[in-house]
Amino acid sequence: MATGCTDLPDNCWELIFNRLHQLHHSNLESPSLSCKRFLSVTNTLRTHLTIFVPTAFPISTLLNRFPNLNSIHLSCFRNRDLDLGGNIHFRNPKLNLEESLDLQRIxxxxxxSNLNLKSLSFSGTQLHLESLRILGSRMKNVIILTCSDLRTLRDNDLVVIAESMPCLEELDISYPVNDFGWNADDEFETRSPGEVGVTDHGIEVVSSKLKGLKVINLSGNKFLTDISLLALSKNCIYxxxxxxxxxxxxTEYGIKFVLRKSRNLSSLSVDQIDFGRLDDYSICCARNITTLEIYTANFPDEFLHLLVKASIPLKSLYLDLCHHPSFTFSGISSLLNKYSSLECLSVVRTDILTDETMSALSHYLSSLVMIRLGICNNLTESTFFTLAKNCPLLEDISMEVTNFGGGGGDRAIDIVQNPRIKSLxxxxxxxxxDECLAKLAHVCPNLEVLDVSSCKGITEKGIAYFLKSxxxxxKLWIVECGGIKNIGNGFELSELEVFGAARSGINDDGLVAIGNRCRRLLHLNLNGCQGVTAVGLREILTNCEILKKINLTRCLNVCMATVDWMVFSRPSLRKIILSYSCLPSESQRKRFLRHGCLVMSEETGVEP
Known part of the structure; x- marks a missing residue:
């Protein structure tokens, strides 16, 4: 006689749900909604939480709900701009009173809380020193602190960080805004550098108190000199x-000192340095360098030959904006021949690379996993086919702003499949x-990420070729592709999670096709899609049951009544981004927020 089966204990369910979570992060939503017990078990699996400031409610309930959180990211997305270099700037760098008080409260x-945090981020916010002291005294195990894009960052902030979090191993203080709104130069001159930004003194304090520091990002701190590098190399031996x-x-002096004294250094990212002034002794001392990122630098062949001579364990090499007249094919060929085990390679903004030279170099790149060849005007799709054939481990290819489609495919070259390629x-x-896309689809049968934004010559026919194969x-981006109004019919896109179609030709018919075929869609960007109306949005919201974020900025045919319907008809929605001129009232915003959806303007939101 069959015996009764007792229910599984929580630790068994945790193993099951953890496996589901590893397969896909949305797999826990259905179990968590089925019963309180499963909700409790799935809550224990969450380790990261992002909190947007200001919030309309205390977060203590969330902190208690997820007892195993080890990473929290606090962020303000207010009045952000991106410059041409991709750096964030704030049109109004100071937090308003509501944001400031809310950040201090959070x-x-x-x-x-009783959390055991390992990682904490204040990116885009502002530090409150007294609350930071208290937090540091209670969170003894924080080893990663990210303070990038802070509204203000000064030496006294670093002193508090160093004193309150002595176990830090990774510190990011990159690109502080430090904009006090001063217009007169003489007013600025009355302030010492330490009052308006981070100086060598602040870094000296950090290096003396954080002896276990392993990784630091100092980018964008304009007052720092070689003295900071000397202090870090002397005091932070790890x-x-x-x-x-x-x-x-x-300067080059500081870089040479770091290479000679920091014997554990494995990653160096610099720009505006004349590498022609470095010597072979400095390079030979850097025995553990695996990642080298060099931007806008004087980068002659002589330095490449020093790298060849040094025989360092290089795995990742990024050479961007290298315009030195003696940076030649001979130098890069010699380097790649030496480091045939290179896994990541980026060469940007150079004319020395052609389809012919890349064909020769590809024989040294058999171990390559990622390659970026951006803004190399002499490269065509022929280089892509060559890389796909000769680099069997290649997973990620970027060839933005090249001559892709410019006729290289007409040359006699074997077009073979490479099932390892996942991102293009x-x-x-x-x-x-469209014809070129059809060939690419044949080469990349297992592609997971495709970005063809601002490719004005393609239509939905070319996208359909790709999606069928x-x-x-x-993830799919067709931003500023006005010729694409639809993504085709008749085939399921069961894996599509992120669809960026800003300023494309996508209209209601296109949304109907997306809704019918992309049931696991999470993020949808329709910024500037003039053909989108409530008709198409209803199709999306009805069929995409786990949709979380949607950007409707400059969708002029979308009214507040439609937004109201969206929030209350699709419980999974967490963020809707609208034009500044089409925002809900404060009472409506709070009502949406109580329902779990943040409705914000393009100035305070981040595009999905």
Whole structure:
């Protein structure tokens, strides 16, 4: 006789749900909604939480709900701009009173929780020193602190960080805004550098108190000099990574000192440095360098030959904006021949690379996993086919702003499949055609990420070719592709999670097709799609049952009544972004927020 089966204990359910979570992050939503017990079990699996400031409710309930959180990210998305270099700037860098008080309250709530945090981020916000002291005294195990894009960052902030979090191993203080609204130069001159930004003194304090520091990002701190590098190299003997972009006062002397004294250094990211002034002794001392990122630098062949001679364990090499006249094919060929085990390679903005030279170099790249060849105008799709054939481990290819589609495919070359390729970025290739996309689809049958934004020559026909062959697509961007109004019919896109169609030709018919075929869609960007109305949105919201974010900025045919319907008809929605001129009232916003959906303007939101 069959015996009764007792229910599984919680630890068994946790193993099951954890496995589901590893397969796909949305797999826990259905179990968590089925019963309170499963909700309790799935809550224990969450380890990261992002909190947007200001919030309309205390976060202590969330902190109690997820007892195993080890990472929290606090962020303000207010009045953000991106410059051409991709750096964030704030049109109004100071937090308003509501944001400032809310941030202080949230920091104290985190400090008063019983969480065992390992990682904490204040990116885009502002530090409150007293609450930070309290938090540091109670969160003894925080080893990663991210303070990038802070509204203000000064030496006294670093002193508090160093004193309150002595176990830090990774510190990011990159690109502080430090904009006090001063217009008169003489007013600025009355302030010492330490009052308006981070100086060498602040870094000296950090290096003396954080002896276990391993990784630090100093990018964008304009007052720092070689003195900071000397202090870090002398005091932080475990230092493995340092980033120094846009630190205009750092010189070759400081770089040489770091290479000679920081014997554990494995990653170096710099710009505006004349590498022609480095010597072979400095390079030979850097025995553990695996990642080298060099931007806007004087980068002659002589330095490449020093790298060859040094025989360092290089795995990742990024050479961007390298315009030195003696940076030649001979130098890069010699380097790649030496480091045939290279896994990541980026060469941007150079004319020395052609389809012929890349064909020769590809024989040295058999171990390559990622390659970026951006803004190399002499490269066509022929280079892509060559890489796909000769680099069997290649997973990620970026060839934005090249001559892709410019006729290289007409040359006699074997077009073979490479099932390892998962990601392809062809952004801003004006000559890319539907016929070329059909060939690419044949080469990449297992593609998961595709970006063809600003490729004005393609239509839905070319996208349909690709999607039919690559049904595993998870992320697709067709931004500013006005010729694409639809993504085709008749085939399921069961894996698509992120669809960026801003300023494309997508209309209601296109949304109907997306709703019918992309049931696991999470993020949808329709910014500037003039053909979108409530008709198409109803189709999306009805069929995409786990949709979380949607951007409707500049969708002029979408009214507040439609937004109201969206919030209350699709419980999974967490964020709707609208034009500034089409915002809900304060009472409506709070009502939406109580329902779990944040409705915000383009100025305070981030595009999905």
């Amino acid at each position: 920091t104290m709530e985190i400090a008063n 230092l493995t990574g340092i980033a120094l972009w846009n630190c205009c006062k750092v 970025n062809l952004e801003s290739n004006q000559n890319l055609s 690559s049904s595993k697509i998870r």
